[in-house]
Amino acid sequence: MITLDRQHSWFEQQLAAGRAQSLPQAPQWLQLAREDAIEAATQLPLHNRQHEAWRYTSIEGLLRASFTGDEQAHQQNQATIDDLLPPESDSHRVVLVNGQFNARLSTLADLPPGVRLESLRTALAADPDLLASWFGSIANHSESIFSALNTALINDGLFIHIDQDIELQQPIEVVYLNSGLNLSEDKQLMMHPRNLVVLQPGAKATLVERFVGAAPSRYFHNNLTEISLQQNAALKHYRIQDESRNAWHLSSISIEQQSHSDYRGVTLAFGGAWARTEYHLDFNNEHASCALHGLYLVGDKQLTDFHLTVKHRAADCRSREQFKGILYGGGRAVFDGHILVDKDAQRSDAQLSNHNLMLTRDAEVDTKPTLEIYADDVKCSHGTTIGQLDPQQLFYMRSRGIDETTARSMLCQGFAQEIIDQIDLQPLREQATERLVASLERVQPEIGR
Amino acid sequence: MNQMKPNTMLSINNLTVEVEGKTILHGLDLEIGKGEVHAIMGPNGSGKSTLSHTLSGRDGYQVTAGEALLDGEDLLSLETEERAHRGVFLAMQYPVELPGVNNMTFMRESLNAVRRARGEEELDAVSFIKLVRAKAAEVKLDPKLLKRDVNSGFSGGEKKRNEILQMALLEPRLAILDETDSGLDIDALRIVADGINALRSPDRSIILITHYQRLLDYIEPDFVHVLSEGRIVRSGDKQLALKLEEQGYGWITEEEEAA
Incomplete structure (x- = not known):
């Protein structure tokens, strides 16, 4: 304490x-x-x-x-x-x-x-x-x-x-x-x-x-x-x-x-x-826009926290936040996304999402997307999911000869890649992908079945 | 008991399978020779899909008795991917979507995994692209679909063609086609059937699992079997399929009960 x-x-x-x-x-x-x-x-x-x-x-x-x-x-x-x-x-x-x-x-x-x-x-x-x-x-x-x-x-x-x-x-x-x-x-x-x-x-x-x-x-x-x-x-x-x-x-x-x-x-x-x-x-x-895409990979003895506050203080602005997390081992993540739309921020357009892939039972995520809206003409949404790898997808891949470790790794990468693909500098995008794949390949055997 | 034929590829003996504690296959016997095409028909719930899933090693299918030998090797003790490496291919009734996994990458990974297991050289990216483009053209799959995520947003016909494309790439010894005709219009059915026919060869055996005789108008089977309550109750040639089409399954079950 x-x-x-x-x-x-x-x-x-x-x-x-x-x-x-x-x-x-x-x-x-x-x-x-x-x-x-x-x-x-x-x-x-x-x-x-x-x-x-x-x-x-x-x-x-x-x-x-x-x-x-x-x-x-x-x-x-x-x-x-x-x-x-x-x-x-x-x-x-x-x-x-x-x-x-x-x-x-x-x-x-x-x-x-x-x-x-x-x-x-x-x-x-x-x-x-x-x-x-x-x-x-x-x-x-x-x-x-x-x-x-x-x-x-x-x-x-x-x-x-x-x-x-x-x-x-x-x-x-x-x-x-x-x-x-x-x-x-x-x-x-x-x-x-x-x-x-x-x-x-x-x-x-x-x-x-x-x-x-x-x-x-x-x-x-x-x-x-x-x-x-x-x-x-x-x-x-x-x-x-x-x-x-x-x-x-x-x-x-x-x-x-x-x-x-x-x-x-x-x-x-x-x-x-x-x-x-x-x-x-x-x-x-007015008429400003933002798009923020995030990815976190969280394993044993790690806590990763993202806190977002987006304030629509003027009309006709557009915000997009998309965050994805992959958790394994005893990894812990926190996602707290808050969108505020002021009374005068009419025609605000805001979307917030957070999706989590839990590879192990011990991993934990606290996710809390919130909207606070005072204007009456807005388009706002938020959504969050917490899921596991789909056994049907794994079976499908294995039935094509791909071993389970590789199949898991490919599915995780598939989940995460769309965030990395938002980087429009090719060398950086490739380095980030390599970084992700290296981690995924390292962690998959630890996770086992 | 089945007689062991000299050219046997797959031999299933007394196969008994439980799903969630309920016995679905009750001592099924089936012998499939090299190069043969066998159609397995039967009413809903007769165990057709259980047979295909058991042969490909899906979780949740508990084999409580019997065996399935591929070229004399115990197939049922192998992992799913090992069965694929030995040349078993299952074209699924509902091909699974893999969001975020590129179709081309997936197929290359798959083919190279199988090639590695066979002791063959892996294909590099360039040779693979050439190969997959040529095969895609054969099954009339829009090459754009190769660049998309596996099956994601594909139409029913595109998914089935994508399955046949994978089959063409992997060149399996034993292909199991689970209700490949379901959900296809007549044009798509013809394209898929042409793809399958093109793969018929003396070294490749095919099991067609289907509800309807319609598919057999396009792919002529060597044998037709009727599966009912988890056993093969009748075997014959394609005439049997025609009779089923006309008269349904009722007469077989009645004869069974009378016997």
Whole structure:
């Protein structure tokens, strides 16, 4: 059992542990934001079963661990980095090693005019006023003790700003290399990358985020991303979370959309012992659209949580969220999808679905899609299913000579592929498919009959 | 008792099968020679589908007595996929849809699994595509269906043609066609029957399970058997099927009772 005192003292401890490393010489508005976040954290209710946003996701394990932001530990040995770094791709690549921008591994040359892509530190030094006008304006960055901690301990991250009507051809690829190696059991590394993405009117871009972790290491990766899509802007946003199976991972993504803007997201979750991803998406002006497709593969000793809040605050917007999960072993998943349609958001068109494939009896999913509608002329639906592999399908495949393990794997892939197929970068789609298939082939024999 | 013929492919002796505790097949005997086409007819509930499912190894069909030997090997102790590797093919009455599983990928996986088991080289993607396109043309299956998910959204006739295509690819030794004619209009029936006839060969035996004589107008069987209450009660040539068409099954059961 955790108590409010315990929650407060944990926050204070991590704050103290991380503070020495947080960004020096921050501008005054940032100092104020930090202080506000710290103040807000002390007022937050306990994140336990009584708190709807944390109802099925226990933070007890996280609160038992203590972390350090030690700068020394951010140094990675080259072997680990080479091992973890995804294959080179035709992209503008930014690498953050344990939450800190790594210039040597990043390829920021050849950026077209009108595109800013740089570390948060660089941007703060170069153009603090530009950042000030966006920072904290999209996310409620002290909604939980974790977002408050991210804000209070701002250290580094990413700033993307694309000028009006610029279409960035090559994708931006952000790689988060995480590792807690060389640290003792009782002191693990924490990192709080903070990202700000602004697409000015008519701007278009593709953003890929990949989270990779050294296999056995334990760490807490806690990122917060704010995205603003101005009028007619369009962003494709692909995320592949493949953290260490011992890691805690929290992503909080806040997106605000202006009129006729379009957001297309695909989010895949494979790793982490405890991994939560929150999407907060607001339609602030008319005729905006979003489509978010998610896939989670969850096994023994894993908890994967997706929290979505889509707010239709203006008329004529369209939202689609489709999430699928495959669970095995003692895997646990949480899906909490909420669509809110304001009184004035007439002709809103919203669909939300969550389908789960349970490969074992011990797996567990808590799924809760909800609609909250105040307008009277809307088209909204939600649906959820929890099922097993169909014995008739398995028999059919086996009667064609396909062994049971392969048949199961093919059916799982068939279930999941439609999500991955939403990625329109071919190499990434293929890598994601390979990642899925490798996991499925590894887990099928464990599951047996 | 059946006489063991020298060219026997499948020998079923005293096969007794329970489904959910109820005995459906009561000591069925059947001998199928190489290259022969046997039609098995019978009223609803006589055990036709139980026979096909038992031979292909579906869960839930409990063999309580008897045996089925394929080329002398105990078929019933093999896993479903192993039976496929030995050359048993079941064309299903209701082919199953596999959403998300591409038809071409499925067939390649299937053919290569069977080829591996036979000790043959696997086919690479290019050779497979050539092969499957040619075979699809033979059974008049729209090549677009190869790119779709297995049977998903296929019409009844397309599903049956997709079954015959798989049969053509796998080149089974023993093909069991379970009510392949059901739900087909006359044109689709002719195409499917042509596909089956094209696969007749001295090394391949075929069991046609059907309600109606109609299919036998297109595929001429060597033998016709009547299944009733889980046993073969009458065997003959195609004349038997014609008589059944005219007179129904009643006269056989009456003769059975009189005997």
